[in-house]
Amino acid sequence: MMKPFLALALSAVVLAGCAEKGKESPASEINAAVYAHRGQPKLTVITMVNNRTGAGAHTALLVQGSQSVIFDPAGSFIHERVPERGDVLYGMSPGWIKSYKSSHARSEFHVVSQELDVSPAQAERALQLVQANGPVASAHCAHSTSAILRQIPGFQSIQQGYYPLKLMEQVQAIPGVRTTRLYEDDEGNVLDGIKAASPE
Numbered sequence: 001m002m003k004p005f006l007a008l009a010l011s012a013v014v015l016a017g018c019a020e021k022g023k024e025s026p027a028s029e030i031n032a033a034v035y036a037h038r039g040q041p042k043l044t045v046i047t048m049v050n051n052r053t054g055a056g057a058h059t060a061l062l063v064q065g066s067q068s069v070i071f072d073p074a075g076s077f078i079h080e081r082v083p084e085r086g087d088v089l090y091g092m093s094p095g096w097i098k099s100y101k102s103s104h105a106r107s108e109f110h111v112v113s114q115e116l117d118v119s120p121a122q123a124e125r126a127l128q129l130v131q132a133n134g135p136v137a138s139a140h141c142a143h144s145t146s147a148i149l150r151q152i153p154g155f156q157s158i159q160q161g162y163y164p165l166k167l168m169e170q171v172q173a174i175p176g177v178r179t180t181r182l183y184e185d186d187e188g189n190v191l192d193g194i195k196a197a198s199p200e
Helices: 005-017 027-033 094-104 120-133 141-149 163-172 191-199
Strands: 042-050 056-064 068-072 109-117 178-182
Touching: 027 163, 042 094, 042 120, 042 141, 042 163, 042 178, 056 094, 056 141, 068 094, 068 120, 068 141, 094 109, 109 163, 120 141, 141 163
Parallel strands: none
Antiparallel strands: 042 056, 042 109, 056 068, 109 178
16 A cells, blocks of 8 residues: 555656656657757756745756757656657757746746756767667656766766756756756646647
């Protein structure tokens, strides 16, 4: 029998955006949606934080290398125009990145983005790892993201763990990290936020 506090914790995680999806788009849709990133290669750890308790609710990883994708492990972001396979969201243009963050930011949660410049080789390694990872089980978002980061040269010091805030704290200690926070006051869940924030 699940203990009451654990059941409540898992319920909060699902509401925040850490629940199994299982969407698997065909290769044709993924190839058609690829967004080629032409700027400085970057990795951005995205953390959803509960405004009331300060607890971490979900972790995702934006990879901007030869293409731009978001590894959204066991996430709740689903849109008919965004192909997905193995918890990787494809076609992440600036508009869709903004939509992803805005859909998670609401009265109950805010979104922390920790952006790091990386080399093309680091970005491609990250892209390979998220594409090879496969779907992630519920409540394993930080665990899978930290496991991927520690396999990238220069990020081996990251300790693997289950807690989004612990991962966020480790990333904050990396030299050169640029941190921003997004607050919005709309109500509802992630799916409501997607409808409101989707680019035209």
